[in-house]
Amino acid sequence: MIEKYTAHLRYYPGDPLREIRLEDLDRISKAYGVAVAFQKIDNRTLSEGMLKEETLDKTIEEITQEVITVSSDDEKRFREAVAVLYETYRAPRTPYGFWGSSRDGGRIAKAMADETGGGW
Amino acid sequence: MKILALVGSYRKNGNSDIVAKEALMGAQEAGAEVELLHLTDYKIEACQGFGLCLFRKEGCHIKDDVKFIWSRIEEADGIILSVPCYFLESTAVLKQLIDRAWVLAHRGTFRGKYASVMVPYATRGWIPYAMLQPNIFFGILGFNVIHREAFNVQGLGEAVHDEAAIEKAHRVGNELARAVREKDPTYRSEAGLCPICQDWNIRILKDRKAVECPTCGIRGVLKTRNGQIEVVFDEGTLADYRFDPVTGYNHFTYHIKPSKDYFLRTKDERKARGARYKAYLKQEG
DSSP: OOOSEEEEEEEOTTOSSSOOOHHHHHHHHHHHTOEEEEEEEOOOEEETTEEEOOOTTSOTTTSSEEEEEEEESOHHHHHHHHHHHHHHHOOOOSGGGGTTOOHHHHHHHHHHHHHSTTOO | OEEEEEEOOSOTTSHHHHHHHHHHHHHHHTTOEEEEEEGGGSOOOOOOOOOGGGTOTTOOOOOSSHHHHHHHHHHOSEEEEEOOBSSSBBOHHHHHHHHHTHHHHTTTTTTTOEEEEEEEESSTTSOTBTTHHHHHHHHHHTOEEEEEEEEEOOSTTGGGGOHHHHHHHHHHHHHHHHHHHHTOOOOOSOOOSSTTTOOOOOEEOTTSSOEEOTTTOOEEEEEEETTEEEEEEOHHHHTTOTTSHHHHHHIIIIIITTHHHHHHHTHHHHHHHHHHHHHTTOOOO
16 A cells, blocks of 8 residues: 655656665665665666667656655655655656655655755 | 857947957968858747757758758857857847757767857956856857857947957967867866856755756865865766766656656646636637
């Protein structure tokens, strides 16, 4: 069952300010008492010396990305965890960067991206 | 070798024209063939934001003179951009051209060419964004910019009184032509705060911990040493600056193209919610 506050934070190549490491996510999960999951999708292939991918006709979920999913039933803890994730990696950068989040989780995560995470 | 001057001023024989022509004389001295275009002589329509140009082989659908301007740039090895600063930043004709350049940004059509920027202006302190549009223009087109120079001159054609300004313009053109010939992208003007665009503008991010170059998007922190403010940029972000080819490719591939899927998925909801705006202030008849 999806928790009340669940946000999928979708980072595309070049988006995270630093490498997303499982041990760091684990630390954040424990420090703020929230569930944090991580999924890495990579469909790029090396072409002309660059990692490339055709994304025009693909779905938001299947293109190359790193997805941090943070969940909690507690709004305060959820906000604290999202804030530290933004401080560490920055906020997702596109309107579809929160796709699949719960209504409340997505609303808060998106608002926080405007408030912190570098702003616009 | 060809050097093309693009003048972003409506005023013929004005200061932008004069410094551009002096620079071309300097380039000719270095053996360049030269050409000058006044951007305001051409029809440059506003970008309509369809984004279809990014996916069509033939590019933009608008019928105006922009393709001609691109063809002149394509033929040149180096560009002198002489654009005045009237109100804090470049004249609008340059911005109009920048928006239309988007299609080329992702194709790398001009990548590796050379450029020099010259900005005539009237009042010190009234030009904080004077280099912004030139930096965006050459950044998205992938040019090596080797000069960014400002010229403090005011009334129509006053530049001719300022020997130092004329000398500087001549040197800019001469050095640009030699840089093209020697394939030497070394930056010749005074260094700025940003090691990439050499501008002096810094944006404080909302967390009030980090700063970034608003043009290049590279991040760092402010420090004080011996009473002087320093910006220490994060080495990791230098390679990811906004106009790097990989950054540009990723932006196009992951921030632009997938919006199609998002657009299609949200179509019904958008239609329902958008109805009130379609109806609002609708003209009758």
